[in-house]
Amino acid sequence: MKVPFIELCREWDFFEEEFIKAFKLFGQNAVYALGSDVENFEANFAKYCGYRYSVGVSTGLAALEVILRAYDVKSGDEVITVGNSAVATSLAISSVGAKPVFCDVNENFLIDVEQIESLITSKTKAILPVHLFGGVCDMRPINELAKKYKIFVIEDACQAHGCKFINESAVNSKAFSFYPTKNLGAFGEGGIIVTNEEVVRDFSLKYRNYGQNGRYNHEIKGTNYRIDPLQCALLNVKLDSLNKAVERRKEIAKKYIESLGHLEQIKINNYNSSSSFHLFVIRVLNGERDNLRDHLKKNEVDSLVHYPVTIYKQPCYKDEYDNVVLVNTDKFQEEILSLPCYPFLKEDEQDFVIKQVKGFFSL
Numbered sequence: 001m002k003v004p005f006i007e008l009c010r011e012w013d014f015f016e017e018e019f020i021k022a023f024k025l026f027g028q029n030a031v032y033a034l035g036s037d038v039e040n041f042e043a044n045f046a047k048y049c050g051y052r053y054s055v056g057v058s059t060g061l062a063a064l065e066v067i068l069r070a071y072d073v074k075s076g077d078e079v080i081t082v083g084n085s086a087v088a089t090s091l092a093i094s095s096v097g098a099k100p101v102f103c104d105v106n107e108n109f110l111i112d113v114e115q116i117e118s119l120i121t122s123k124t125k126a127i128l129p130v131h132l133f134g135g136v137c138d139m140r141p142i143n144e145l146a147k148k149y150k151i152f153v154i155e156d157a158c159q160a161h162g163c164k165f166i167n168e169s170a171v172n173s174k175a176f177s178f179y180p181t182k183n184l185g186a187f188g189e190g191g192i193i194v195t196n197e198e199v200v201r202d203f204s205l206k207y208r209n210y211g212q213n214g215r216y217n218h219e220i221k222g223t224n225y226r227i228d229p230l231q232c233a234l235l236n237v238k239l240d241s242l243n244k245a246v247e248r249r250k251e252i253a254k255k256y257i258e259s260l261g262h263l264e265q266i267k268i269n270n271y272n273s274s275s276s277f278h279l280f281v282i283r284v285l286n287g288e289r290d291n292l293r294d295h296l297k298k299n300e301v302d303s304l305v306h307y308p309v310t311i312y313k314q315p316c317y318k319d320e321y322d323n324v325v326l327v328n329t330d331k332f333q334e335e336i337l338s339l340p341c342y343p344f345l346k347e348d349e350q351d352f353v354i355k356q357v358k359g360f361f362s363l
């Protein structure tokens with residue numbers, strides 16, 4: 001049996017009728033830049049997240065960058081974040097001229113709050129935690145530090161649609177990505193900022209649209225980060241069933257935990273009910289990760305590594321971060337393996353994945 005890591009066309013087949021209806025309305029409405037499809041989706045997504053405002057942009061990276069700019073994070077500033085995320089997290093910080101400062105992660109792959117304070121300097125302007133793999137950071141200690149040092153918190157929620165966030169602060173803004181494989185994925189690119197802060201909303205609305213405040217009145221030197229309204233029309237269809245899709249992810253994760261959790265050769269996190277299981281990531285101990293991966297591949301089971309190289313060891317960063325040693329981040333990068341986990345994974349496919357993982361360890 002062939003088990004793909006993710007097969008997006010299954011989602012198309014499931015929603016086809018509704019997508020075609022939405023596409024037809026979009027064509028008839030004929031507003032192809034910003035407009036009512038964008039506004040409807042922004043209102044729905046803000047409501048879904050329990051926030052007052054949301055502003056759609058072109059990508060998740062753009063969403064992070066625009067929030068940083070809204071807080072005037074710039075050259076000379078430092079932003080504390082993690083090194084095990086998608087590189088886009090750090091690229092957003094670099095794109096405004098600031099310096100990412102990497103903090104180690106805890107056993108759940110999330111920023112280790114115990115270590116943040118020692119990294120705060122007079123240059124620190126913000127903390128940028130990542131709700132990685134759909135796991136959720138407890139925001140209370142992070143928010144307390146931010147308050148103590150009068151710095152901002154920007155949450156990278158690009159992998160966290162449908163999570164139950166813990167101890168949210170009304171003043172933090174979040175960035176989401178609609179990259180096609182995300183829990184809420186577009187048929188192309190997209191991203192969104194959710195915020196309760198009027199300054200963030202007003203800046204984002206302007207910045208994404210050439211810095212305009214009113215037609216042809218360019219108050220700031222913005223750019224074109226407008227979200228595609230066709231994506232919004234289609235995302236509106238999917239948003240209605242996001243909770244159901246996350247429930248299915250949780251079922252899949254539960255089965256993996258029940259079936260594989262007892263194996264001594266792997267480690268599975270203490271995932272809690274807040275997680276949306278954007279990815280199901282195990283740690284393979286004793287240097288066996290790549291051998292397990294090869295075994296799965298030989299048996300036509302796709303797996304991936306998120307991510308194979310930590311951000312500070314990437315060619316574009318490594319010269320600046322030569323001395324960085326982060327014990328958990330470095331260790332986990334050698335051990336992590338993502339198993340197929342998405343709402344349209346079939347039961348017999350998951351059974352086959354489990355059989356192959358168990359089979360490898362009983363060889």
Ligand SMILES: Cc1ncc(COP(=O)(O)O)c(C=O)c1O
Binds near residue numbers: 060085088
């Ligand atoms: C944690 C994280 N941050 C940021 C991004 C950037 O999102 P996008 O690819 O939409 O720019 C991604 C997406 O890959 C991500 O997974």
